[in-house]
Amino acid sequence: MSAPNRPPNRPTASRSGQPASSGQNAQFDQNAPAGQHAAAGQGSTSQAQPTHPGYDTALVIDFGAQYAQLIARRVRECHVYSEIVPWNTPVAELLARRPSAVILSGGPKSVYSPGAPQVDPALFDTGIPVLGICYGHQVMAQALGGTVDRTNTAEYGATTLSVTRPGLLFDGLPVEQQVWMSHGDAVSAAPPGFSVTANTRSTPVAAFEDLGRRLFGVQFHPEVLHTEHGMEVLRRFLLHGAGARPAWTMVNIVDEAVAAVRAQVGGARLICGLSGGVDSAVAGALVQRAVGDALTCVFVDHGLLRAGEAEQVERDFVASTGVELVHIKAADRFAAALAGVTDPEQKRKIIGREFIRVFEEAARDLEARAEAAGSRIEYLVQGTLYPDVIESGSPDAAKIKSHHNVGGLPDDLQFGLVEPLRTLFKDEVRRLGEELGLPEEIVWRQPFPGPGLAVRIIGEVTPERLEIVRAADQIVRDEIRRSGLEREIWQVFAVLLADVRSVGVQGDERTYGHPIVLRAVTSEDAMTADWARLPANLLERISNRVVNEVPQVNRVVYDITSKPPGTIEWE
Structure with a gap:
């Protein structure tokens, strides 16, 4: 099935809310569906196109906010598709994406800082509904003739917001409500034509709107859970302010993704590298639904997985999908390559290298088999997610550690890439897995590093040490599951301090055992x-x-370090 059909074309609204005449918003096609604007003479020159043309889309303009991804996820929770774009994306390119709404994110800078990101004022003349959040609220005010002051009183954390007039965003919500603030500068005077709808003790213009132009701004962060009515504010902007249709649902996503895979690969054969994690499992299940037995999954068992995981992939994944699975048991090969290595970055590189070599050998065998049958393998399936796409596209992203992926395959293995999850966030991938009928144990498996337990052993990786950390990890996860906390905790695991010995007393004897670090975040x-x-x-x-x-093991310690400053994993 394809994405849902669009309703009949509707005229675009002008600033006054009436259909635009030839003199108002003349750059827009008057026959375009509401919220799906196309700039005459501009859209044809831009490379950008709607990623999902069957859905109304909200573009989140990222001003360097730590919450940009969270805003995009919250928009999707309102069943409206969203994408993140850099703050310096030209207005013509934004229009070419045909957005129903634009959200200006927060940012770490002051609007007065040298080189601070700015917004092109032309955006506000396009007729696209816009919501500014925090820094986005301020740059909107500044661009449209309002006043932003450097205040001596910053607001950080929970703050009481007073609604002075409901307007569109606060209609039906309490007059006083808790919101989450994080700012130093503040809007002191709204732009001409705007109504102030809320304030706080320190911020006179905590929210404003120009309903005729469908422009809105809030100083607080509606996307964080600490803002008690934040989701309703976002929902009111998207559904009522922008008129976006809430059609981004799992059923529609599955249907569209299946159709897209079929259109891309035709009758070609594909291979998928399974890691045992949720991303590759969902990607494989989705593609299998699209192409059936044209897909072969390769599971490289490097001997570094948690207890029972290799068996679960072989048993449960195949049972739920019917996919052809090639299980390569390569534990001895990886153990030999890791012998004597203690540096964590070296461990990752070695595991990545060996994984590629094993996968390469399997791919060549499968290619030979396909050619003997008169066909060939043309595509590789990967479980790339939207955050991977965003982060890899950022020139400012710092390297924290090497990532282990199948993306480094040799040049002579020329496969086209099929990435059916590249527009989805992790929570969407889990819901998609449920929709595809994958077992709960696979769908809700906690994130697990590609190098596996090798980076949860601080020191050399040996078979004996793997057994120790695997047994401790199994106990930890078992107790968390019994306590009903499995879905409340992002990750929980055991780390073995293999090169450390601590004195203990067990029975009547003095012992020198290893400490186990418990990590739960x-x-x-x-x-x-x-x-x-x-x-x-x-x-x-x-x-x-x-x-x-x-x-x-004679000692257990609990790691109470947050990220930052620490990372989630120890290596």
């Missing part, structure tokens, strides 16, 4: 994370079981 996107406040009795059960059931 809460997060929404892994960009930031906080250590999980696990109940004391749960910590006690985990500690007792680990020291009693795992040989050579």
